[in-house]
Amino acid sequence: MSTQVIPIEWYITLSALLFSVGVLGVLFRRNAIVILMSVELMLNAVNLLLAAFSTYHNDPKAQVFVFFIMAVAAAEVAVGLAILIMIYRNIRTTDVDFLNKLKW
């Protein structure tokens, strides 16, 4: 019997839904910034699930892991946006469909 009021399955479902919203965003949009934001959304879904498991299993290690995920996400956004600006300087648009030179 769980000690928490809300069953863990609800959190799992919520996290999965948020994650798939993020995946949808990556597939749906052409603007590189929105794609990056969708990736952040995915990361957050995972963070949520980790924190839920941490509470449900009474294990602080999962929350510490969430820290690290946040740290990596921050670094990744910084570098990703820098790259994006560089690309913008070259092709004057943030449309990812213009980045198609890496082909056969």
Added chain:
Amino acid sequence: MIQYAWLIPLLPLIGFTIIGFGGKKLSKSLIGLLGSGSVLAAFVMSVLIFTNVHEGDKYIVKVFDWFSAGSLHLDFSFIIDPLTCLFLLIITGIGFLIHVYSTGYMHDDEGFHRFFAYLNLFIFFMLLLVMGSNYVLMFVGWEGVGLCSYLLIGFWFKNTAYNNAAKKAFIMNRIGDLGFLLGIILLFVTVDSLSFADGGVLDKVSAVGRSNHGTMELAALLLFIGACGKSAQIPLFTWLPDAMAGPTPVSALIHAATMVTAGIYMIARSQVVYTMAPMAMETVAIVGALTAIFAATIGLFQNDIKKVLAYSTVSQLGLMFLALGVGATTGAVFHVTTHAFFKALLFLGAGSVIHAMSGEQDIRRMGGLAKKIPITHATFLIGTLAISGIPVLSGFFSKDEILAHAYEHNPVYWIAGIIASVMTAFYMFRLYFLTFKGKFRGTHEQEHHLHESPKSMTIPLMVLAVLSVIGGFIGIPHLFAHDAHWLHHFLGFGDILTLSTDTEWALLVLTLFVVGVSIYAAYRAYVKEGRLPAEKEEQLNPVQRLIYNKYFVDEIYDTLIRKPLDWISEKFYQIVELQIIDGVVNGVGAGVKWVSSVGKYAQSGSVSFYVLAMVLGAIAIGLIKLW
């Protein structure tokens, strides 16, 4: 002393190594000294061992454990018994004389060191052959002498025809070797041993041979096929006349005195197998008799001095196999010994003649050389007399023993032997008369250059001539002196003649009579009437032309064997190689190319497509997890 027997093959091997690897830097006289010296040392060792071996002895000198595989345990060891001793003396003794001869004959050749290296290697392998204490070691020597024969026949490798002759010799040998190998395997499968030591294959065969009659026959026949290849019997004899492309000392050593006698040795060593296989022995006798006559007829019409001697060798080998086939093993080995003496003598003499004639080998261009090259002439005459079977000389005793045993077995064989002997006497004396008697028929510069050979060449001739004269006395039949057949006692093969004394005398006299008639006929034809062999082939009548062209045996082999094989290999090349194998290999490459040409479109460059692909992949993994 006997335990040092391993020195005998080792010394020529060391000679080969030193001369082979350092030959370019050593002087010619040093090479000659080293090469001949190693064989001389081996000869001295052989003599020492010979004095310590008595009839019935059998020693095994082990050098090291060779290999074991399953139930087969082979040692690298040597057998020393009377048969081996005899062959050792022949090989090292005559080998030494030929080495000395070569220092003179090959003196101006640029491949001098190579020649001596190969000669020493050959002596090593031949010694391995006769000293090997099991069939496999014998086979190693067997193959080795085949290799050296190839190297030496094709010694002047810049000439394509000589190379072809060398290849022909090697390939025909190999065909025989297959038979030999199959025979060895069959023996091993039957009696589970290959060693000649006590309790080995020979003893086991005599124990179980009578019950495994069919196997023994087959094994004996297979071994005989090997002997046919090595000792040039029908149908594998055509390589020997072609092998005259090699230098004359090679012809003397390999194709007269030693390598071709390996077959005789092998059958003598395997005598036990043959006594269990009477049908095989009949086959051996028939093949030997046919070869003797066949080769002798060809020899009647040849005009190259070395080719005559080559066909003579094939014919004499036929006689030896006839002897083995009728059970006269001692007679066969006796004839091997005497034949080694006078055939080596004849070949070396021919070499001396060629040397004097500045390279001419056609006897139609020779004549009247008796006074110009006296020593060669005298020794050659002795050799001719010996091979014709003139009494007191060595050939007489050995040939007579063979003929007597042949008559005892079946008079038809005796008649075959007589025919061969008659023809032998005729063509040998034809050769002698045309070369040495009459008027000189060569060119002026040849006449100008005629000179006797140097001492390094004439001294071996003289030694061999002496041996040809006295060599027969090791086997005096009891017809002349009671119990004086030393060789028979020494070898201990137990083949005893049961003819009555009168029959023996009758045979003897008859033989001498027909041989004498034949010699007289040759004398009359070539000296009295001064006849010469035809200059052009068209002058011969059809039968003569058939024989002159060696019965077109080479051409028959060409059509029957080589052309179909060529056709098959061409078809294999066209179809199997080019279409199938290349097709598969190229097809794999083409397939990969096609796959990549289709698959490259997956790299479309579009980022969204890549992301979609990732998502689809994740879906696939999730589905796998669900199911």
Added chain:
Amino acid sequence: MQHLTLTHVLFLILSAVALLSGLMVVLNANPIRNVLLLIVCFFAIAGHYVLLNAQFLAAVHIIVYAGAIMVLFLFVVMLLNLNKETEPTRPAWEKIVAVIAGGIFCITLVGALRAADTMPMPDAKGMDVNIGLVNRLGATLFDEFLVPFELSSALFLAAMVGAVLLGKKSSK
């Protein structure tokens, strides 16, 4: 279905906000609105953290994500002067494919996660109420996660250097 308590209601409201704002981020065309909507989403998730007794995490979440990362996004959007008119859109069929793929992905993920076995939950006795507080987290961080902690500093250094280098205009 058990008794609906305040916790349940709060959970449902927060989930709805998070999902809706996330969906709007994806569907809305205006980039600035997208950024702001995502901030709303993050606030909702921070609320979830509070519900889960992970207070410190909630605070850090807001500071880092809403306060730093989203501000960075906003800077870039404004720097590039993006607005609704310059926003590129996909052709309709690509959108359909995207929705279908996303939908299948969603179903597969939910199904896979729901079908997985969960570890047995521990009893009430071993539960630590203060699990989300700073001192507990700090103790764990510096005890078992020391090396990753140190390495993350190297990570930040690399990110900083990388961002600066990449952002520099090439000197001509």
